[in-house]
Amino acid sequence: MAHVGLIVNPSAGRDIRRLTGGASVVDNYAKRRVAECVLDGLSLAGEFPSVAVMPDKTGIASHAIAEAPTKMDIEPVEMPIKESAADTRRAAAHFRESADVVVVLGGDGTSRDAALELGDVPLVSVSTGTNNVVPTPVDGTVAGAAAAAVANDAVDGDAVTYRHGRIDVRADDVTGEKRLSGLATVGIIDRSFVGTRAVIDPSELLGGVVSRAHPAAIGLTSVAGCIEPLAPNAPGGAALRLGDPDETDRSVRAVLAPGMTTTVGIEAHEPLDWDEPATFAVTDGVVGADGERELELTDAIVSITPTADGPRLVDVDTALEAAAAAGSLVSSETPIGDR
């Protein structure tokens, strides 16, 4: 029997951008319902897979399990709950050994935490966070259906997944070497502390590296995308150095956060190959990954490198198109979900 892992981050979607930008609130009730939809969707393509859910203290996992389709073999992952990103990482590490596909509900931060532990296990990333570059804004039921198609081998896994890039950071500052990884973006922010973690003032963004770029994205990927789009599975990345738009030769209007359109001055845009680092000097700032400030640095040299070994993401549309083309969605028998 195929096995599906489900991770719902109870903390995603509550950061400061509800106050500073136009980000909407996704409360736990909504997350619970999306999780229930994912489980329902798993009945769409082939046999019910068995499911394991990351536990949490907010009741999302226990409600999802209680409301799951009656014939579904579903249980929580046995693990301690730390109520932090460590939970997502621990659950993902467990799924790396046990799951055929993993569905993650959260934002870019949650997707990154899961992706860095998942290895080659295909990931369906569903948006419930704030700055969503990596996750797909898709209905949970449809995401569950795509996950089932992949888990049950109803489609060719290689054909419906793509390898996302990853960005590795090495910073040497007065206290020694620090490391960090991101999926879509690594940014350098002109603020001393991690504080509320989100980037709340666009003028503080000094630059960084993206592994993908599109003008329809949000954040640094939007800035890079206004200059030269880069597909998520395209090789390499791009380094950006930003400045005061009154002083740089060119500038772009980009979406830096929901409800926060800004003119950004471009000092430099440099395409990067896989494993080609871009170097930045930071005297007093923070390096952030995928929309969250992470590393406080003083007098640091920061080396940021796009690499090829990111997660294997399921393209939901492609997966379901392939399932339909293979006839997996048509049956002469009573559908399993209605039995």
Added chain:
Amino acid sequence: MEDYTLDTEDGRLEALRRMLTIREFDTKAGEYFADGEIPGFVHLYIGEEAVGVGTCAALEPDDYITSTHRGHGHCIAKGLDTKLMMAELFGKRSGYCNGKGGSMHIADVDAGMLGANGIVGAGPPLATGAALSIDYQDRDQVALAFLGDGAVAQGQVHEAVNMASTWDLPAIFLVENNKYGEATPVEKQHNVKQLSDTAQAYDIPGVTVDGMDVTAVTEAVEEARKRARAGDGPTMIEAETYRYNGHYEGDEQNYRDEEEVAQWKERDAIESFKERLLDRGELTEAEFGELQAEVEDEIADAVEYAQNSDLPEPEEAYEDMFSESVPEVEQFASRLRTDGGSSRGDSQ
């Protein structure tokens, strides 16, 4: 009140000093309560220092705060005098309320501290009222209510937040989610698990921040203050934090295990802020030692001041209650003076 903000090196050192002062004050308060020198109850703020200090660092000196039963930290963060605070805890006439309020009723209106409060959830209505006065008089201030996770379920908190949001008042509701309402875990008090979600019911922003990181708390309050001053109304901020001690001193704490307490102490707000200032080269271990010694001296002085102060006389029991004379109170007071207060009104 001396102004301080985390935007400057001096301000960061002042914030660290205040966090240390809170911890030392409450450590001593716990000790003298255990010894029986401090009467009544004390509820200690140890572990939650980053919330009070991060909040007050983002406020202006003349902004108002309202506090809770666990209010010593708010007072120190807002700049109140530790001598007068300690004397109040000891029930001495030299205290903030002439020794008649004790730990749960310290107030200093001149410093913008509108009062600790023994009633859970009674602070927010005061803050909404203060915010209304600011709005009415068109002053450049905000009113911030500290409240606990337990208070979020109180009816008057709903009334206060609803009125503040309906009238776009310059208020901030700072929920200190220390994970327990007395002995009850937060998840057994509320169906809503992330308390900032309740802000949606009032159509105001609700954000959750790491209450063990002073930089996170201050940033959120700065943004909420800007919003309030722009006339956009109140904000709810939930700071996730933890009290290291029991609900009150003497609490057996059989509702939580040592491992959980140890897990939170690993994220100690003072330790992490100190480490970051060391990393930034803004503090040395030697300077930290001096700072700690200064704080210990200050609190030792406060204890000495309290111990050497006089208790109020029984005859003063009805004084300091109302700003203007109230006949009924005068009547009680005169009876107390003539017969020690033993006669009842029906004998007249």
